[in-house]
Amino acid sequence: MIRVAVTGALGRMGSNIIKTICEQEDMEVVAAIEVPNHPKKGEDVGELIGIGKIGVPLSTSDELDKVLKETKPDVLVDFTIAHACVETVKIATKNKVKLVIGTTGFTEEQKKEIENAIKENKVSAVISQNFAIGVNIFFKTLEFLAKKLGHYDIEIVEMHHRFKKDAPSGTALRAAEIIKENREIPSEYVFGRYGMVGERKKEEIGIHALRGGDVVGDHTVIFAGDGERIELTHKASSRQAFVNGVILAIRFIVNKEEGIYNTFDVLGLNDIKF
Ligand SMILES: NC(=O)C1=CN([C@@H]2O[C@H](COP(=O)(O)OP(=O)(O)OC[C@H]3O[C@@H](n4cnc5c(N)ncnc54)[C@H](OP(=O)(O)O)[C@@H]3O)[C@@H](O)[C@H]2O)C=CC1
Numbered sequence: 001m002i003r004v005a006v007t008g009a010l011g012r013m014g015s016n017i018i019k020t021i022c023e024q025e026d027m028e029v030v031a032a033i034e035v036p037n038h039p040k041k042g043e044d045v046g047e048l049i050g051i052g053k054i055g056v057p058l059s060t061s062d063e064l065d066k067v068l069k070e071t072k073p074d075v076l077v078d079f080t081i082a083h084a085c086v087e088t089v090k091i092a093t094k095n096k097v098k099l100v101i102g103t104t105g106f107t108e109e110q111k112k113e114i115e116n117a118i119k120e121n122k123v124s125a126v127i128s129q130n131f132a133i134g135v136n137i138f139f140k141t142l143e144f145l146a147k148k149l150g151h152y153d154i155e156i157v158e159m160h161h162r163f164k165k166d167a168p169s170g171t172a173l174r175a176a177e178i179i180k181e182n183r184e185i186p187s188e189y190v191f192g193r194y195g196m197v198g199e200r201k202k203e204e205i206g207i208h209a210l211r212g213g214d215v216v217g218d219h220t221v222i223f224a225g226d227g228e229r230i231e232l233t234h235k236a237s238s239r240q241a242f243v244n245g246v247i248l249a250i251r252f253i254v255n256k257e258e259g260i261y262n263t264f265d266v267l268g269l270n271d272i273k274f
């Protein structure tokens with residue numbers, strides 16, 4: 001059995017991840033962690049998320065080191081918030097726990113802190129801004145489009161629910177990075193536009209974040225030329241799309257001793273070249 005700890009256990013992603021792990025034959029939840037001073041600390045997490053008793057009490061992140069030493073997970077899954085994730089990674093890697101990280105909104109400095117902790121402690125991790133299989137195919141398609149239409153005007157539009165804390169989404173930023181890496185001309189990110197912006201430069205990649213309602217996650221990349229345009233869109237209608245990828249990532253990383261991987265590694269998409 002793969003022993004899994006989940007941080008952000010009562011969150012939109014964490015709670016669905018716990019539910020789905022409980023449905024798998026080869027893995028079990030051994031620890032579920034929330035913010036310090038959580039009013040439900042000690043209560044059964046299964047009952048808190050509506051699936052009935054699972055025998056795992058809710059723990060809090062101020063006791064993470066102790067919880068990991070007691071429960072000995074193979075893998076920790078983190079879908080929380082950037083600053084919290086950095087601290088979790090430092091503690092988990094010291095305890096030699098492997099990682100699946102889905103949290104977004106990191107600064108460049110936070111990304112380095114996470115990478116250093118993983119490398120210094122010689123553990124393995126999957127880090128991905130989007131675990132949905134469809135989004136990873138969307139990313140792969142973008143490699144092709146950026147190679148062929150990198151000289152077109154490229155704009156990225158994302159929409160998410162009103163509760164999302166970071167903007168633009170990690171997925172939109174990864175899409176921009178893929179375009180930058182694959183087009184022949186240099187790139188300059190432009191976050192929204194306002195006022196007398198003047199003529200659009202070829203190098204620009206416009207990135208626009210919309211927020212509202214209960215939208216799970218929509219991403220569109222527009223390649224606009226003279227007399228035509230291509231719009232590539234992915235729409236997630238259920239968080240289960242992300243959760244299914246997380247389950248694959250847990251099975252993948254448990255067999256890796258050391259290194260930082262992404263969802264292309266998990267899904268075997270690295271060998272597809274255009
Ligand atoms: N990579 C991917 O495929 C996906 C990534 N995400 C990302 O995952 C993250 C979480 O999203 P979502 O589930 O919607 O957010 P939620 O706010 O619903 O869940 C986050 C949970 O983490 C808790 N939390 C905060 N700090 C800590 C801590 N130190 N230790 C333990 N738990 C903590 C929060 O508690 P409290 O509310 O009390 O602060 C909350 O319950 C975001 O960064 C989002 O962008 C989301 C979907 C897919």
Ligand SMILES: O=C(O)C1=N[C@H](C(=O)O)C[C@H](O)C1
Pocket residue numbers: 104129130160164165168169170171172216217218
């Ligand atoms: O916060 C969310 O909800 C999501 N976050 C991820 C992101 O920032 O890209 C992935 C997904 O779009 C949902």
